[in-house]
Amino acid sequence: MMDHSAPYDYAWSGAGASRCIQVPLDQLTLPVDVVRRALPHLTASPLYPMVTDHIAHLTGTIDDLLDDPASAGLEEITIGLTRALVASAVRQDHHTRTVLAETRLAQIRAYVRRHLTEPDLRPARIAAAAAHHISERHLYKLCAQAGFSLNRWIIEQRLEGAREELARSSSSSRTIAAVARHWGFSDPTHFSHRFKDAYGISPRDVRAAAHEKS
Structure with missing residues (x-):
């Protein structure tokens, strides 16, 4: 680890490579x-x-x-x-x-x-x-x-994953019910209600918008 706000030296000899991340x-x-x-x-x-x-x-x-x-x-x-x-x-x-x-x-x-x-x-x-x-x-x-809330957060993350998948035109080969099951929702009707409550739009409308863009 190096502190970029202070002087430092960084070097090696011979072949090689480095990987790093920078965190403000x-x-x-x-x-x-x-x-x-x-x-x-x-x-x-x-x-x-x-x-x-x-x-x-x-x-x-x-x-x-x-x-x-x-x-x-x-x-x-x-x-x-x-x-x-x-x-x-x-x-x-x-x-x-x-x-x-x-x-x-x-x-x-x-x-x-x-x-x-x-x-x-x-x-x-x-x-x-x-x-x-x-x-x-x-x-x-x-x-x-x-x-x-852990349970609420899991549902939110699953809904977001489903929304992102439905918004991709490449996912059109999979039914909305199949997408719902993939993201942990066994009941498609319950999934649609949850989805619309979260985003103000139905899963079908999200998919339709993705088709229009493609």
Whole structure:
């Protein structure tokens, strides 16, 4: 990690390449002194392998990820992981505890987005997932502290995924009912009501507009 607001050197010898992300300091929401104290100690953090692996996958598959509706929110997740890495590399304090809680929530959001189309995506499964290992009660507590309803947010994310798919002319070969099922809605009528309540327009009208543009 390099702090672009301070002098630094960066070089290597021989063949090779580098992958990186740039995060504006104000988006880390950490004091500058905390960031600078963390720089020499990042590799000692237990989060270091996870964050470097995330960066490698992110930069190596960015084109495919940008084409995937389920990848919405990658920026938020990446910033959250970076913030957690910095916070965990300094002594345990208020910033560290707060950031680690935020990072766990970011991991939960990322997990949900990856599995949005799976019908058995329920709070018990999310809480028990490999990256979380928390109780369902603690999961709801994290969400409440962040000010959002987990169940409502999952429905919102599924509706948004369905809307983006219906708005693509390339999805016209799949019926609206099939799109609804793909995004976790088993009842097409219930899906249409939810969709219209959320966007003020029916799924059929979204598809028709996509046909007119193509």
